[in-house]
Amino acid sequence: MGNVPDNRPSPHFELKCRVDSTMLRPLREFVSNVARTLGFSEKQVGEIEICVDEACANAIEHAYPKTFEREFANGGRDLCIEVQYKNDELVVRVRDYGCGASEEMKSRLRDLNDYLASDQERYRGLGLYLMHKFMDRVTVQSSPGQGTTVEMTKVRK
Numbered sequence: 233m234g235n236v237p238d239n240r241p242s243p244h245f246e247l248k249c250r251v252d253s254t255m256l257r258p259l260r261e262f263v264s265n266v267a268r269t270l271g272f273s274e275k276q277v278g279e280i281e282i283c284v285d286e287a288c289a290n291a292i293e294h295a296y297p298k299t300f301e302r303e304f305a306n307g308g309r310d311l312c313i314e315v316q317y318k319n320d321e322l323v324v325r326v327r328d329y330g331c332g333a334s335e336e337m338k339s340r341l342r343d344l345n346d347y348l349a350s351d352q353e354r355y356r357g358l359g360l361y362l363m364h365k366f367m368d369r370v371t372v373q374s375s376p377g378q379g380t381t382v383e384m385t386k387v388r389k
Contacts (some may be wrong), residue, residue, distance in 0.1 A: 242318040243270075251292050251311035251328065259313055260285045266315050267322055272388050279366035280322065280386055284313070286359035287326035287382045295330025295380060320388040321368075327381040333374035 247262065249255050264281045272280065288311065296309045314325040363370045367384040374380035 243315070244317075245315045246312060247314075248310060248312045251288070251296070251309045253289075253292060255311070256285055256288055256292075259288055259311075263313065263315055263324055266317070267386070270317050270322065270388065272322065272386070276386060276388070280324070280384075283363045283366050283384050284324060284326065286362055287324075287384065288313075290359055290382070291326060291328040291330070291380070294333075295328035322386045322388065323383065324386075325381055325383045327379065329379040332376045332378045332380055 243266070245262075245266065247259070249259070260281045263284045264277050267277045267280050268274075291311050295311075310329050312325075312327040314323075314327070316323045316325075360370075360372075363382070363384055366386075368387045369383075369385040371383045372380065373383075
């Protein structure tokens with residue numbers, strides 16, 4: 233067929249908001265509606281929704297502790313969600329501008345058995361495990377004082 237242009241949609245959205253628990257529902261619903269519109273199955277949409285909710289909840293809980301707000305009063309509590317779609321891949325980036333993670337906290341659980349064998353009080357939630365289970369690719373970039381970016385990719389099947 234030669235060089236046929238790719239006419240599939242490739243939207244790119246970016247949302248920025250002040251992060252708090254009241255934003256969880258609108259943010260996950262926005263990403264879910266984008267995925268649904270792009271033809272992801274309801275099962276995949278549900279998995280994406282869980283992962284977006286977990287990533288945003290982690291940012292709310294960990295990115296902006298009280299001491300960080302006092303030290304960086306002008307830093308705000310911003311959260312940015314970027315949604316990109318191209319070649320049947322939906323990429324969702326959840327970025328905060330908070331305190332970031334230390335080297336010790338960068339190790340992430342990927343296996344349920346690791347979680348069950350771990351000090352569960354230290355890890356508490358299953359969010360990162362769920363992200364790795366439901367998404368095709370997950371990366372976490374974090375640096376102390378520089379915030380955290382969670383990038384999750386879901387391939388439309």
